[in-house]
Each structure stands twice: as C-alpha cells, then as structure tokens.
Amino acid sequence: MITELDRRKFLTHGIAALGATWTAAHWPAVVAAAEHAHHIALFPEDQKWEFFTPAEAKEIEALASCIIPSDGTPGAREAGVVYFIDRALVTFAIDDQKKYREGLPEIREQLHELFPGSTSFSAATPEQQEAVLASIDEAGAKNVPHRPRGNFNRPNSAAQPLFEVLRVHTIAGFLIDPEADRKGNRGGVGWALIGREPGHSFQPPFSAVDRDYPGWHPAPSVTAARKDADQK
Amino acid sequence: MKIDQPKYKTSDAVDFVIVGSGAAGGILAKELSTNGFSVVVLEQGPYLHEKDFSHDEIKVLQEDQLTNHPKLQPNTFRKTPQDKAKPQRALVYGRAVGGTSNHFTANFWRFHEIDFKERSKIGQVAGSTLTDWPISYADLEPYYTKVEWEVGVSGLAGASPFDPPRSKPYPMPPLPVKSNGVIFERAARKLGWNPFPAPMAILSQPRAGRSACINCGFCLAFGCEVGAKSSSLASMIPLAERSGKCEIRPNSYVHKIEIDQRGRATGAVYFDEKKNVHLQRAKAVILSANGAETPRLLLLSASGKFPDGLANSSGYVGKNLMFNTGAVSVGVFEEQTNDYKGYAVSRILHDFYELDAQKVGFYGGGGLDARFDLTPIGFGIGGLPPGTPRWGKDFKAALAHNWTRTFEIFGHGTSLPVENNSFSVDPDVKDAWGLPALRLTYKDHADDLKLAHWLAARSMELLDAANAKQKWTFPIDEQQFGVHLLGTCRMGEDPKSSVINPDHQTHDVKNLFLCDGSSLVTSGRGQPTMTIMALAFRASDRIMALAKRGELGA
Numbered sequence: 001m002i003t004e005l006d007r008r009k010f011l012t013h014g015i016a017a018l019g020a021t022w023t024a025a026h027w028p029a030v031v032a033a034a035e036h037a038h039h040i041a042l043f044p045e046d047q048k049w050e051f052f053t054p055a056e057a058k059e060i061e062a063l064a065s066c067i068i069p070s071d072g073t074p075g076a077r078e079a080g081v082v083y084f085i086d087r088a089l090v091t092f093a094i095d096d097q098k099k100y101r102e103g104l105p106e107i108r109e110q111l112h113e114l115f116p117g118s119t120s121f122s123a124a125t126p127e128q129q130e131a132v133l134a135s136i137d138e139a140g141a142k143n144v145p146h147r148p149r150g151n152f153n154r155p156n157s158a159a160q161p162l163f164e165v166l167r168v169h170t171i172a173g174f175l176i177d178p179e180a181d182r183k184g185n186r187g188g189v190g191w192a193l194i195g196r197e198p199g200h201s202f203q204p205p206f207s208a209v210d211r212d213y214p215g216w217h218p219a220p221s222v223t224a225a226r227k228d229a230d231q232k
Numbered sequence: 233m234k235i236d237q238p239k240y241k242t243s244d245a246v247d248f249v250i251v252g253s254g255a256a257g258g259i260l261a262k263e264l265s266t267n268g269f270s271v272v273v274l275e276q277g278p279y280l281h282e283k284d285f286s287h288d289e290i291k292v293l294q295e296d297q298l299t300n301h302p303k304l305q306p307n308t309f310r311k312t313p314q315d316k317a318k319p320q321r322a323l324v325y326g327r328a329v330g331g332t333s334n335h336f337t338a339n340f341w342r343f344h345e346i347d348f349k350e351r352s353k354i355g356q357v358a359g360s361t362l363t364d365w366p367i368s369y370a371d372l373e374p375y376y377t378k379v380e381w382e383v384g385v386s387g388l389a390g391a392s393p394f395d396p397p398r399s400k401p402y403p404m405p406p407l408p409v410k411s412n413g414v415i416f417e418r419a420a421r422k423l424g425w426n427p428f429p430a431p432m433a434i435l436s437q438p439r440a441g442r443s444a445c446i447n448c449g450f451c452l453a454f455g456c457e458v459g460a461k462s463s464s465l466a467s468m469i470p471l472a473e474r475s476g477k478c479e480i481r482p483n484s485y486v487h488k489i490e491i492d493q494r495g496r497a498t499g500a501v502y503f504d505e506k507k508n509v510h511l512q513r514a515k516a517v518i519l520s521a522n523g524a525e526t527p528r529l530l531l532l533s534a535s536g537k538f539p540d541g542l543a544n545s546s547g548y549v550g551k552n553l554m555f556n557t558g559a560v561s562v563g564v565f566e567e568q569t570n571d572y573k574g575y576a577v578s579r580i581l582h583d584f585y586e587l588d589a590q591k592v593g594f595y596g597g598g599g600l601d602a603r604f605d606l607t608p609i610g611f612g613i614g615g616l617p618p619g620t621p622r623w624g625k626d627f628k629a630a631l632a633h634n635w636t637r638t639f640e641i642f643g644h645g646t647s648l649p650v651e652n653n654s655f656s657v658d659p660d661v662k663d664a665w666g667l668p669a670l671r672l673t674y675k676d677h678a679d680d681l682k683l684a685h686w687l688a689a690r691s692m693e694l695l696d697a698a699n700a701k702q703k704w705t706f707p708i709d710e711q712q713f714g715v716h717l718l719g720t721c722r723m724g725e726d727p728k729s730s731v732i733n734p735d736h737q738t739h740d741v742k743n744l745f746l747c748d749g750s751s752l753v754t755s756g757r758g759q760p761t762m763t764i765m766a767l768a769f770r771a772s773d774r775i776m777a778l779a780k781r782g783e784l785g786a
Contacts, residue, residue: 067623068631075628092294133623146614146706167623168613172290175608180288193628194635195568196608200287200457201446202573207636209411209569216391216409216417219426 051089051097055120057082059104062122064170066129074189076170084173084184085166096165103162110136136163237479238270242499242512246270247779249500249514251486251529254331255761256748256768257520258464259383262471263772265478269779272479272512273472274502276525277327279482280334280465285455289609292454298335300327304664308671309712313652315673319661322672323714325522329482330455330465332522332715333761337452337576337605338433338461339644340385340762342376344396345369346586346597347756357595359677360648361552365753366725366734367770369396375766380431383765384439384462387431394426394582406578407436407445411569412639413578416602419698420581430580430601433462433762442466447574452605481512487667489517489533489542489744497744503665516743516784518736518775520768523553523717523749524655524670530721531657532667543721543738543746548731551654552722553674554647554755555714557598559684561641561691563700564617568636571604577642578602584690585757587683596683598645598757600691604638611635617702641694643687644758648677649719676710684708716760721750735774736767743784747771 049057064076064085076082089097111118111132118124121132138161173184178191178198185191188198205211240246247269250257257273265271280298291297300323308317326332346353348365356362373396379385381403389401406429409417413430420427434451435444443458451461459466472478483505490498490511499513519526527550533542541549580601587597606615612631615638621627653675657668688705695703724730727739732751738744747768749760756763778784 068628069625071625071628073628073632088290092290130624137622171612172609175612176289177287177608180286180290182288182290191608193632194608195570195632196572196635200448200450202449203447204408204574206447206573207411207568207570209567210409210414213409213414216388216406216429218391219393219421 050086051100052082052086056100056104057086058122059108059120060085060100060166062124062129063107063133063166064173066133067167067170068174073193076174078186079174079190080183080186081170081173083186084176084182085169087183088169088173093165093169096169099162099165103166107132107136107162133163136161138163236476237473238476240270240272240479240512242510245499245513245515246272247514248272248516248518248775249274249512250518250520251500252331252520252522252525252748253329253469253480254326254464254520254522254748255333255764256771257331257518258333258468258472259765259768260518260520260747260772260775261478261480262468262475263769264776265472265475267776268477269776270477271472272481272514274484274486274500274512275329275331275480275482276485277329277331277482279329279480280455282455282457282459282466285457287448287450287454287607289607292335293610296327298326298328298453298455299324306661306663306669308658308661308669310671310673311675311710313673317658317671317673321713322670323524323717325524325715325717328465329469329480330463333463334455334461334465335453336433336461336463336761337603339577339580339601339759340379340387340431340433341580341582341599341757341759342396342398342431342766343369343372343756343763344394344585347754348372350754354589354595357648357677357679359650361651361729362649363722363724363729363753366723366730372763372766372770373397373399375769376762378769379762379765382769383433383467384435384442385431385433385762386436388429391428392426392582394585402431404436404439406430407432407434407575408447408578410571410574410578410602410604412571412602412604415565415569415639415698416579416641416694419694420579420600422697423693425581425583425694427579427581430577431762432575432577434575435460435462440467445575449572449574450607451576453607484510485665486521486529487532487665489519489529491533491535491537491542491741495537495741497741507665516745516775516779518745518747520746520748523720523752526746526748526750527655527720528657528670538740543731543740543744545740546728546731548722548729550656550720551651552649552719553653553655553672553714554649554716554718554752555674555711556647556716556718556755556758556760557596557643557645557676557680557684557687558758559643559645559688559691559705559708561643561688561695561703561705562615562617563639563641563695563698564634564702565637565639565699566701569604569639570636571639572608572635576603576605582757584687587686592682592686594679594682594686595648596646596679596686598643598683598687600687600694601642601644603640603642605640608635611638618704641691643684643691645680645683645687646757647680647718647755649722649754650675650677655717655720672712672714674711674714681708681710716749716755716758718749718752718755718760721746722753723751724753735778736771737775737778745771745775
C-alpha cells in the first residue's frame with residue numbers, strides 16, 4: 001500500500017528517494033504514482049525550457065512517448081525524456097537544433113496528410129500517432145541492427161531524418177545513468193524497466209547461472225580439440 | 233597522495249622527451265625515470281583522474297571526454313590510394329594521460345610463438361607484406377611476465393593447452409566467472425573446444441595501493457573509477473612521477489620533431505593549451521603517440537633532409553596498417569545472466585589460434601570470447617535482434633526482456649599487412665590547429681574477411697550448443713574504422729622494409745625511437761595492448777643500454 005507520505009516523497013524526490021527494495025515491493029503503486037505525478041506535475045506553467053517552446057515540448061513528449069510508451073510501466077514520459085532532449089539541444093546535441101525545429105512541422109504535415117483536420121501530434125489519438133510514426137520510420141522495414149562501433153556510437157545525425165535522431169535521443173534519455181546530470185532517466189525508471197539494478201558495484205554471483213558454478217577445471221583432452229579444429 | 237613533479241625548462245635538454253602517455257609511453261616514462269633519466273612526457277590530452285571518470289554515456293561516447301574529438305581532429309577515409317578521401321571518423325584513440333589504456337576492455341592475451349614467425353611457416357601470402365618479426369616470443373617472454381606482475385594482470389597459468397611457455401604464473405587469480413562465461417564454457421566443452429579463464433588487465437585482488445574490480449560493468453570506453461583497470465594512468469604514471477625525474481605535461485600537442493643539421497633529433501615542438509608553440513629540447517626523442525599519430529608526426533616532420541617524412545627512407549611510415557579482424561554474434565537466453573554486472577570477458581578459447589590454410593582455404597587464426605560490453609544506451613540503440621520493432625510497446629518489451637538475457641561471442645583474428653592500408657596526412661582537410669588531418673586508406677585483405685565469416689560461424693555453433701533462444705551475427709562489412717592501430721612503423725632488421733630496428737631505434741635517426749602499436753610486425757589475434765606494453769618494457773631496456781654505452785649521442 002502506498003501511503004500519502006510515500007506519494008509525496010515520490011513526487012518531490014523521485015524513486016531514488018525511496019530505495020530499491022521499497023521500489024521493487026511497491027512497483028505497481030510506483031507506476032500509478034508516476035502517472036499521477038505526470039498529470040499533476042508535468043509542464044508547470046513556470047517551466048523554463050532551454051530550447052523548446054512549450055508547444056514544441058508537448059509535441060516532443062508525445063513523440064517520445066510513442067517510442068517508449070507508458071503502458072503499465074513507466075515510459076519516456078515518466079523518465080523525463082523531453083527534459084533530457086531539451087537540455088541535449090543546448091549541450092551535446094546542439095548541432096541538431098535545426099533538425100528539431102524544422103522536423104517537427106514536417107511531422108505535423110504528415111499528420112495532416114494522413115488525418116485531415118487534426119491539430120497537433122500530441123492531440124492526436126494513439127492510433128493516429130502510431131500511424132504517423134509508422135509512415136516516417138523509413139528504416140523500420142529493413143531493420144538490421146549494426147553493432148555500435150565498439151560502443152562509439154555516433155549517428156551521423158546531419159544526414160538523418162528527425163525521427164532517427166529523436167529515437168536515439170529518446171533511448172538515451174530513458175537509459176542514461178540517472179546519476180549523470182542530464183535530466184534523463186528520472187528516478188531510474190529506465191534502468192528499473194530493463195532490470196538494470198541501481199548502483200555501480202556488484203558482487204558475484206551475478207545470476208543463478210554462475211551461482212552454482214563449481215570452478216574451472218582443465219579439459220580432459222586437448223588432442224580431440226586440436227583434431228576438431230583442423231577439420232573445420 | 234600529492235606528488236611534486238619536477239618542472240623542466242623547455243630550453244634544458246632532458247634525457248628523453250616521450251610523446252604520448254598511453255600503454256607504451258607510460259611504461260617507458262616509468263622505466264627511464266626510475267632508472268635515473270630525466271623525462272618529459274608530452275600528452276596531447278588532459279590529465280584526468282579517477283574522480284573525473286563516470287558512467288555518463290553521453291560524456292564519454294558522445295562528447296569524447298577520453299578520446300580524440302572528431303570536430304577538433306577530423307579524419308578522412310578512402311578505400312584505395314586511387315580514391316579521393318572523404319571526411320569520416322576513421323579511428324578512436326585515448327586522448328588523456330593514460331591514453332587508450334584508460335578505456336580499453338583489458339583483454340590481455342600474450343602473442344604466441346607463431347605470431348612472430350608466421351611468414352617463415354606459411355610462406356608468402358598474395359597481396360600481403362606479411363613478414364617475420366626480428367625478435368621471437370622467447371625474446372619478449374620476460375617482458376610479458378613483467379607486464380603481468382608490474383602493471384597487473386589476473387589469470388590462470390597453464391589453463392589453455394595452446395598457451396606459449398611462460399616463466400612465472402600470473403600474480404593474481406582470474407576474476408570471478410560471469411554467467412556468460414559459465415554458459416560459454418559449457419557450450420565450448422560440448423563442442424570439444426578448450427575454454428579457459430580470460431587473462432585480464434584488471435585486478436582481482438587489491439594490489440600496489442589499487443583497488444580490486446568492483447564489477448561496475450563499465451569497462452570498454454570508460455575510465456576505471458577505482459584504479460582496478462591496469463591502465464598506464466593507474467599503474468605506471470604514478471611510479472614515474474614518484475621518481476622525481478619525470479614531468480607529465482598534459483594538453484601538449486606535438487606536431488613536429490626538431491632535427492639538427494647532422495640529422496639528429498633535438499626535441500619536440502608542441503602547442504600548449506592556449507596554442508602557444510614550444511620546443512622541448514631533449515637528448516633523445518621517443519614517439520609513443522599510437523599507430524596513427526606516430527606516423528602522422530613523422531610525416532608532419534618532413535624537411536629538406538627528410539623530404540618524405542622523418543625516418544621514412546623505407547617509404548613504410550604509415551603503411552601496413554592492421555586493425556585486427558572481428559566478428560560479433562549475439563545470443564539471447566531464456567535465463568537471466570545479468571552480464572551488465574562485472575568486467576567484460578571471463579572466458580575465452582584459442583582452439584582456432586592457428587588455422588590450417590590448406591584446409592580452411594585462407595590464411596589466419598583467432599580466438600573467441602564471451603562478453604557483454606554494451607552499456608544501456610548503446611544496447612537500446614543497437615542491441616536488439618534483427619526484426620525487433622524499433623519503437624512502441626513491443627520495442628519496449630524487448631528492451632525490458634533482453635537486457636539481462638543477452639551476451640555476445642566476439643571472434644578476434646588476424647589482419648594481414650597490406651602496403652596500401654595506411655595512415656597518411658590529408659592534402660585538404662585540416663584539424664583545429666591547422667595541421668593536416670589523418671587520412672585512412674583501408675581495404676581488408678580478402679582472407680581477413682573470410683576469417684571473420686569463419687569465426688562468426690564458430691560463434692553461431694557455440695550459441696547453438698548453448699541453447700540460445702535467438703542468435704544473429706552483426707553484418708560483417710569491410711572495415712572503415714579502427715581502434716587497434718598496428719604495424720604502421722614496423723620493426724625489422726632491413727632499413728629498406730622497416731622503420732625501426734629491434735631496439736626501436738629508427739633506422740634513419742639514431743636518437744629517435746618509436747614504440748607503440750606502430751612497432752608491431754604482425755597483428756596477433758586481437759588484443760594488442762599486452763604486446764605493446766611488453767615491447768615498451770623491452771624497449772626501455774634496449775634504449776637504456778644504448779644510452780649507457782653512449783650510443784645516443786645527440
């Protein structure tokens with residue numbers, strides 16, 4: 001049972017204030033609180049955006065929420081992805097400002113084309129939003145993932161449509177280390193979703209698989225292996 | 233602990249100026265300074281400390297906190313010398329005190345005997361300049377041992393039936409097995425292969441004032457916040473500083489080696505942080521700037537006496553570049569393995585180290601490891617199986633399910649040296665200091681690509697044997713980007729076909745030495761840093777012997 005005190009604590013400090021054990025035990029309540037927090041707390045009137053206009057922020061939040069939806073567990077919205085992207089566009093992703101500014105009207109045009117009379121992406125129905133995204137996800141149909149180059153993943157954003165850049169930024173804002181000062185992954189909800197325990201120090205056993213490992217012993221025969229290798 | 237470094241004047245000729253503070257430069261600095269020589273290390277990047285490292289993927293991977301920056305230092309790429317190179321990021325290397333050793337994965341395989349004499353064994357390979365080393369495994373063995381004990385490597389001696397002889401066991405037991413290591417080991421044994429605990433340059437026990445690994449899971453690309461990863465920064469630089477004879481000078485970007493009329497090196501010219509130019513005088517100069525920047529620096533130091541670049545009478549400066557062949561297959565498992573916890577690799581195998589070219593139809597060899605080196609954002613962007621929706625609830629569900637159930641089998645292998653594969657200077661593109669940018673020319677030898685596919689096929693067999701629920705191999709493309717920067721100033725006895733002699737002395741300039749990835753003659757089977765470090769310990773001995781005999785004579 002989530003108490004009023006817990007709810008207030010969450011609203012003011014996020015999940016981190018409540019501790020991992022508490023969070024695990026109260027997950028459904030946390031989700032409900034997060035959704036509630038969104039409805040009452042998101043976009044306060046005095047919200048100061050670093051790059052977006054309030055209207056743009058609303059659109060970006062709706063788009064990010066289609067990429068990682070809030071479907072019973074926290075999504076991009078609860079992770080504060082729009083705040084992460086707003087900060088990103090005046091820091092590491094400053095070169096993408098134009099792409100966002102010019103790309104948003106293009107997405108709205110696409111919406112109008114598919115659904116004449118619609119006003120904005122954020123005001124569209126979930127079905128309409130998904131239809132728009134499906135129509136602009138050019139790479140989706142031929143999705144063959146390439147390994148991030150030794151982790152040095154740097155999408156050539158200049159040559160990519162807004163959707164591709166937004167997708168990367170949404171994932172980044174959802175899964176960034178919550179301790180990094182980037183405004184993303186609020187309360188660690190992104191890491192909680194994927195099962196990445198909070199913290200930066202772990203001890204074995206790491207899972208049930210290595211818990212009962214009896215220790216390393218030499219292989220009985222080397223000759224067979226050599227022979228096998230030669231036959232390949 | 234605060235360490236007061238000496239401050240040398242640029243006008244005073246120190247015994248050695250070392251360009252670069254990474255895997256090789258850090259060891260040379262420590263060895264030379266603790267043996268009484270005065271040393272200045274010029275590092276182009278900043279002096280970061282453990283407290284500066286974090287798990288902020290944006291800071292490390294997008295903002296290049298630890299590495300060369302593509303905006304400041306653009307690169308160009310072309311496949312062949314006939315092509316016009318286009319701007320494209322072509323390499324990553326460490327750009328901070330400690331160099332690339334700050335962010336490596338820390339796989340520390342020794343090269344085997346075959347790596348030093350493969351040309352003699354297999355003969356000429358068409359399209360390749362493959363040649364033997366002028367030194368043998370036996371010559372380097374004491375220095376491999378020195379790396380293990382002084383820099384810090386965890387492992388289990390005698391665990392691999394394919395290991396070369398060693399004079400001493402590892403100083404520390406292997407790190408704790410990971411779940412992917414357990415699965416890899418069981419599957420490999422089923423196939424009759426010989427998995428064994430991976431030797432890693434990460435401390436499994438506290439040692440020399442450094443902490444043991446805390447299993448944070450951010451090794452590749454990240455600096456270690458507790459000093460458990462055996463970087464130069466954690467292991468060697470503090471010893472060099474404590475000698476009282478070594479000054480580490482960060483933010484010092486060397487762009488020319490000064491030469492006198494006799495053709496002797498007199499020092500290194502560099503930009504400081506404010507782009508002021510200085511000449512640090514020295515009796516001898518050592519370049520450990522990595523396999524891209526060392527040849528670039530030689531080419532930038534061309535002069536009337538050395539019109540084709542310094543120490544380039546062979547024409548081999550920058551050429552014969554090898555990246556190592558790689559192929560990555562991925563498995564998703566039913567059970568949670570939580571491989572995001574802990575260092576990257578706990579089990580490897582070397583059954584395919586030396587393939588029979590007659591049987592497989594190509595030259596090469598390699599090893600396999602089990603790893604999970606993707607961090608959360610990288611995984612979210614590119615770690616899900618082909619065909620997985622890229623957004624929406626099914627994308628989210630896959631993220632939630634797979635993160636704790638995914639790991640990779642990484643095949644590492646040989647690259648053949650090809651003369652055209654090179655780092656050179658671009659005629660048009662300049663860096664932020666107005667210097668010609670690095671230009672990469674690279675096209676994999678056909679055998680390297682065949683090897684990559686062959687290793688991927690073994691990885692897929694292994695994933696089958698391990699009952700992976702889903703498995704795939706990332707596309708194997710021709711390489712246009714490298715992190716292992718090898719062979720570009722190769723070692724040899726013959727001045728016509730090599731740049732340095734076995735003492736790491738350039739054939740052309742007697743008091744100029746090169747020691748880093750550029751010195752390698754063959755690529756090994758991946759994991760070159762162990763050998764770069766062993767070479768640096770050996771080079772230190774050779775250089776000190778020459779100095780003591782008065783044979784540097786600036």
